[in-house]
Amino acid sequence: MTDEANTIRPLLSATNIRALAGELDVRPTKTLGQNFVIDGNTIRRIVAAAKVSADEVVLEVGPGLGSLTLGLLDAAARVVAIEIDPKLAERLPKTIEEFRPELAGNIDVILSDAMKVTELPHAPTALVANLPYNVAVPVVLHLFEHFPSLRHGLVMVQDEVADRLVAGPGSRTYGVPSVKSAWYAKMRKAGVIGTNVFWPAPKINSGLVGFERHDAPETTATRKQVFAVIDAAFAQRRKTLRAALSGWAGGAVAAEAALVRAGIDPQARGEKLGIDEFARIAEAHEANLAENGA
Known part of the structure; x- marks a missing residue:
């Protein structure tokens, strides 16, 4: 799919998102860290920044109502989506059928907690996700550990978490997330997303973190x-x-x-x-x- 085609394809609007939530009687919860993206241009920005190619299998964690999922399906060969909420997991394939009927066979929806997933039906090459703020770092590290096929990707997290993930030695934000993620990949800050593109709107900005996988350090230690x-x-x-x-x-x-x-x-x-x-x-x-x- 060309970039031009991708920009003109319809994505979920704020009206669509609220209608789907109403249909399912879904009220976004802080417990699950649910903040749904309601702006199509933001989705296009994320997909473009993730540099997903047409032959890739993309892993998405927490697809929610499908905002980002549609954009990823337009760009990749396949999307494997892990969703912890049963209502959302059940509805997602139907949403794809409605908005991208020709791509409905290109998605696998896994009902599970991402922290418990160690096998997938297809080996993912990229991770692109709007991650719940409260579990973002553990999820990223877990996926790095169990899916060595992940070569690159982009995650949207709380902005201060983004700063921790990309921090280098000596920085005031440098800590455990910074060092452990560096075992697996080179992390980079890829932008900041404001609060008004989400429903409900979070109190703080989100940060985009891109990564490129590299070999683990040469060491005899595990x-x-x-x-x-x-x-x-x-x-x-x-x-x-x-x-x-x-x-x-x-x-x-x-x-x-x-x-x-x-x-x-x-x-x-x-x-x-x-x-x-x-x-x-x-x-x-x-x-x-x-x-x-x-």
């Missing part, structure tokens, strides 16, 4: 071992790494030994380190344990 170091370092981020990692390592002496072996100053703080350095710490600690017969 992802689980590296992530344990990250969690420990940021649980007490104001402390030096020697102190912050003492509980994880089995004491301050063991923590310092791992840091020294990894070539990292024990007096440094975790907020200054990148993913490769955390991997070195985990690797060094495992090496020390092996040498000491632990």
Whole structure:
């Protein structure tokens, strides 16, 4: 589908969204983080920024009433949509039939919590989603872990969450989401979306985060071992790494030994380190344990 064709195809309007919600007796809830996009131009902007190609399988989490789903179907070969709300999951294929009858066979709707999904009927190559604010980071990390076929994508999240995902070492917003996402991909800020394109309108702006997958750091440590170091370092981020990692390592002496072996100053703080350095710490600690017969 060409960009020109995509821009002129009808997408769900505010009237359509409210009519569908009324039909289903759906009232958007904060619990599920439901904020439906009611502006077609915003959908086109998201799809364009996601750089989805015509041969791709796109994974969408939380399709809701189908605003973004229609735009993705126009751009991709197939959409696999994971929806936790039974009413919305049941209605979505019917909405596709009404608005894109010729594309109705190009979608799979999975009724499930995205955090519990580890298999899909088609291997997704891209992730494009308007993610619920309260679970955005865990969902992204879970999908990265279980679907290595995901090569790129774009997610819309709370703007401050977007800043955390893309932050680099030394930034005030740098933390666990920043480092763990860097294990899997290069994250970039791709824009800000105002509140007036949603129903109901959230109180704060949303941020677009694009990503390109890359290989995990070269290390003999496992992802689980590296992530344990990250969690420990940021649980007490104001402390030096020697102190912050003492509980994880089995004491301050063991923590310092791992840091020294990894070539990292024990007096440094975790907020200054990148993913490769955390991997070195985990690797060094495992090496020390092996040498000491632990």
